[in-house]
Amino acid sequence: MLKDKIIIIAGGLGLLGKNFVKGVIDAKGSVIIADINESTGNDFKKNILTEYPNAILDFHYLDITSESSIQKLIKFTQKKFGKINAFVNTSYPRNQNWGNTFEDVSFKDFCENIDMHLGGYFLCSQQFGIFFRQQGFGNIINISSIYGVIAPKFDVYDGIAINNRTMTMPVEYAPIKSGIIHLTKYLSKYFKNTNVRFNCISPGGILSGQPQEFIKKYNFYGCSKGMLDPQDIVGSLIFLLSDGSKYINGQNLIVDDGWTL
Numbered sequence: 001m002l003k004d005k006i007i008i009i010a011g012g013l014g015l016l017g018k019n020f021v022k023g024v025i026d027a028k029g030s031v032i033i034a035d036i037n038e039s040t041g042n043d044f045k046k047n048i049l050t051e052y053p054n055a056i057l058d059f060h061y062l063d064i065t066s067e068s069s070i071q072k073l074i075k076f077t078q079k080k081f082g083k084i085n086a087f088v089n090t091s092y093p094r095n096q097n098w099g100n101t102f103e104d105v106s107f108k109d110f111c112e113n114i115d116m117h118l119g120g121y122f123l124c125s126q127q128f129g130i131f132f133r134q135q136g137f138g139n140i141i142n143i144s145s146i147y148g149v150i151a152p153k154f155d156v157y158d159g160i161a162i163n164n165r166t167m168t169m170p171v172e173y174a175p176i177k178s179g180i181i182h183l184t185k186y187l188s189k190y191f192k193n194t195n196v197r198f199n200c201i202s203p204g205g206i207l208s209g210q211p212q213e214f215i216k217k218y219n220f221y222g223c224s225k226g227m228l229d230p231q232d233i234v235g236s237l238i239f240l241l242s243d244g245s246k247y248i249n250g251q252n253l254i255v256d257d258g259w260t261l
């Protein structure tokens, strides 16, 4: 489905990102893994090339909050492949106090997390949007969340702690993720008649070693599975990257096993 497509995956070394990279390679796309975590980037690239010897991929450093870093990534990819078909943003910047309960979130932490995450998604969309408009085509997919769509079901976190820290859904996540969905809609309209489209995917909770008690409470609201595996999001990404979704623009595809219903 993605033959001859050049796809950049920002946050490509993360839980979802690594699975997105593999999914794109499985669909015969070429990938640039872009991530701030330079130390593991080249190792992951080597592992992928062992698993998929014919894959066309590379790693490039990216800080989504830096305009010059985004520009370097665009220039690198453009020079290497002569074009860029799509930019996927699945990065997850957060500061060291991320995860505090509502009463303990300082104004500084609130602003800093919104700056890095929502601000970074804005900056990437702006810089790639401008590049894609000049190029004459492009496709941007931002990863939001179910928590950009509905308020948290706080009961699933009640009384559960990880490493002595009370589990919660951080307050910053609500404006960040709802902001990303609406930013994406704004951009779809702003880039009217440019052959550049913008969409979101909003995944539900992804399994990554959470306490069983939490998983049980969370799964109560699912329709069949509840918490999803990272691979469960890949098919939707491939569809939005493919020409099969050519006229889907400004949408938010919720992939959550019906959790938000």
Ligand SMILES: NC(=O)c1ccc[n+]([C@@H]2O[C@H](COP(=O)([O-])OP(=O)(O)OC[C@H]3O[C@@H](n4cnc5c(N)ncnc54)[C@H](O)[C@@H]3O)[C@@H](O)[C@H]2O)c1
Pocket (backbone or CB within 6 Å): 010, 011, 012, 013, 014, 015, 016, 017, 034, 035, 036, 037, 062, 063, 064, 065, 089, 090, 091, 092, 093, 094, 120, 143, 144, 145, 146, 202, 203, 204, 205, 206, 207
């Ligand atoms: N994991 C979930 O349950 C879940 C559910 C719904 C939505 N999401 C969203 O999916 C996306 C990916 O989540 P994840 O669980 O894979 O996160 P993760 O923490 O596993 O991976 C995020 C990646 O982003 C990179 N990153 C952080 N700051 C960066 C920056 N400034 N510039 C470039 N890269 C940076 C990290 O190095 C890491 O590789 C996030 O936007 C998250 O909000 C996750």
